[in-house]
Amino acid sequence: MLAFEDLGIRFGGNQAVQGVTGRIEPGVITAIIGPNGAGKSTFFNLLSGFYKPTSGRIRFGEQDITGWPTHRVVAQGVARTFQTTTIYKELSVLENALLGHRVRTRAGLWDALLGSGRERRESRASLEAAHAALARVGLEGQAHLPAGSLTQEAQKRVSIALALATGPKVLLLDEPAAGINPEETVNLTRTIRELAASGLTVVLIEHKMSMVMTLADHIMVLHHGQKIAEGSPAEVSRDPAVIEAYLGGHAAPHIRDELRADLVQDAAALQGRGAPHE
Numbered sequence: 440m441l442a443f444e445d446l447g448i449r450f451g452g453n454q455a456v457q458g459v460t461g462r463i464e465p466g467v468i469t470a471i472i473g474p475n476g477a478g479k480s481t482f483f484n485l486l487s488g489f490y491k492p493t494s495g496r497i498r499f500g501e502q503d504i505t506g507w508p509t510h511r512v513v514a515q516g517v518a519r520t521f522q523t524t525t526i527y528k529e530l531s532v533l534e535n536a537l538l539g540h541r542v543r544t545r546a547g548l549w550d551a552l553l554g555s556g557r558e559r560r561e562s563r564a565s566l567e568a569a570h571a572a573l574a575r576v577g578l579e580g581q582a583h584l585p586a587g588s589l590t591q592e593a594q595k596r597v598s599i600a601l602a603l604a605t606g607p608k609v610l611l612l613d614e615p616a617a618g619i620n621p622e623e624t625v626n627l628t629r630t631i632r633e634l635a636a637s638g639l640t641v642v643l644i645e646h647k648m649s650m651v652m653t654l655a656d657h658i659m660v661l662h663h664g665q666k667i668a669e670g671s672p673a674e675v676s677r678d679p680a681v682i683e684a685y686l687g688g689h690a691a692p693h694i695r696d697e698l699r700a701d702l703v704q705d706a707a708a709l710q711g712r713g714a715p716h717e
């Protein structure tokens with residue numbers, strides 16, 4: 440569905456993504472993992488048109504979308520969220536979702552100024568799409584609150600709603616569980632699973648391994664901008680190159696301890712026992 444070939448981008452002397460070939464299969468949850476600075480967010484920036492690749496091609500269905508600007512990529516059906524929650528905190532939750540939808544509406548400036556039939560029709564459609572997007576992430580009850588007044592987790596949901604309101608076929612989530620607690624992570628995991636079950640193709644970048652292992656059908660591993668492994672969660676987690684990427688180097692024992700602490704905490708929450716107390 441979304442295919443990339445020899446995809447790469449160079450910033451000056453820094454080859455942030457290099458020679459990445461693969462495809463995102465429809466109806467499958469794909470996770471992209473890899474150490475900090477591996478090129479994961481940059482890869483999303485390439486797929487979503489935020490950066491133009493310096494090498495390679497991207498196809499979406501039959502269409503070659505290489506180098507397309509973001510709004511055209513969005514209109515084709517690829518939407519994304521950002522690693523840092525980018526919502527309009529002073530606007531209401533509903534207004535945020537409405538902004539998400541606007542990129543897909545066709546009414547031009549004149550229609551807006553003259554209040555034409557098309558603008559009115561599209562306003563109604565926008566409102567319906569925005570409400571539907573909020574319902575999908577469980578935020579109908581908070582539609583009229585300022586987005587900035589919500590919890591960190593609910594703000595993550597707002598940013599997902601903003602993407603959903605554009606009517607995507609593929610949803611790219613960049614670290615949806617960053618900065619939220621284990622119990623919230625479990626709830627968000629459930630929501631993402633429901634989105635996938637409704638037919639959306641989900642691709643997620645995530646460091647929280649419990650979420651990755653619970654959600655992903657397929658995992659792709661990036662390291663130093665290159666794809667070093669891909670496969671099922673079981674295959675990837677015993678791949679020597681992956682273990683080396685995560686645990687290799689001088690900091691190994693320290694990173695291993697941190698990873699283990701994360702896993703224990705997340706696993707406890709996943710089993711519904713709540714997070715262990717400090």
Ligand SMILES: Nc1ncnc2c1ncn2[C@@H]1O[C@H](COP(=O)(O)OP(=O)(O)OP(=O)(O)O)[C@@H](O)[C@H]1O
Pocket residue numbers: 450453455473474475476477478479480481482522
């Ligand atoms: N606009 C840019 N200009 C210059 N360098 C960039 C730019 N965007 C990304 N990079 C570089 O690309 C590399 C990969 O960064 P990226 O943010 O994609 O990593 P990541 O895998 O998402 O890491 P993290 O897990 O910490 O979010 C880094 O060396 C980064 O400095």
Ligand SMILES: [Mg+2]
Pocket residue numbers: 479480481522
């Ligand atoms: Mg990143």
